[in-house]
Amino acid sequence: MSQTKIVAISSFPCYGNAGLKPMLTILSGHLIPVPSILLTATSDIPGFIKTSTAFETLLEGTLEFCKDSGMKVVLFCGYFYKASQIDFTVKMYYKYKVIITSVILDPIMGDDGRIYVEKEILNSMPRILAIANIVIPNITELGVLASGNLDINGQIQELLSQHPALTIIVKSIRSKKERIGIKIRSLQTYCDIYHRYIPVKFGGTGDVFVSYFINNYIINKISLPQSVKKAAHETLKCIKKSIKLGGNELICV
Secondary structure (H helix, E strand, C coil): CCCEEEEEEEEEEEECCCCHHHHHHHHHHHEEEEEEEEEEECCCCCCCCEEECCHHHHHHHHHHHHHHCCCEEEEEECCCCCHHHHHHHHHHHHHCCCCEEEEEECCCCEECCEECCCHHHHHHHHHHHCCCCEECCEHHHHHHHCCCCCCHHHHHHHHHHHCCCCEEEEEEEECCCCEEEEEEECCCCEEEEEEECCCCCCCCHHHHHHHHHHHHHHHCCCCHHHHHHHHHHHHHHHHHHHHHHCCCCCCCC
16 A cells, blocks of 8 residues: 655755755654755844755655555655755656655745745746646745736636646735734635734745644645644644744744
């Protein structure tokens, strides 16, 4: 009997709870991490240092092992350090498509209106979007994937018209009533989820949310809207606990 593993591509910081770190905590034995870059600390910590990994060897070797072991794989794509990593991931997707049941993309490119990856990554992102089943951008990243001159709903509709089978989960949407929320859109789903906005910022909050979502939706097979709602609630609990404990690191409950 085959088992499903989450092969996850993203950054791995030594200090701080972002990238692959919360995924290891939340997804535990279901996760097979493939670091795209090693960091001494999360990017919100001044003076952090980046160290390259043997990314291509790690990803291909991991997928080959999964195939030989009879595993089914959900491929998660988070932070890419270089555009060549995106191109290689797409290549590996087609090589190992027989074992990959779905692709979840968190297109980590920027936040709060600021882009923090190189232009080549922005140019390569549509290639991995084309193979994704679920994409989970924030507002800034949504504006990169779609036309920036449209409003949020227009950008979502543009992506759905280009990729009809795609499920789009847009996170970190601020409302006028001091609330923050998420829009879920696909051909089958139309749902908005909001909760109270807490004016504090921890690095890795989006990674924690995505980790809980994958655990709910892929591992525990909860419905899409309930998986998102539960992940938002779980992330909010982490933020509240982290504030209570003090410090600058987001703590997973």
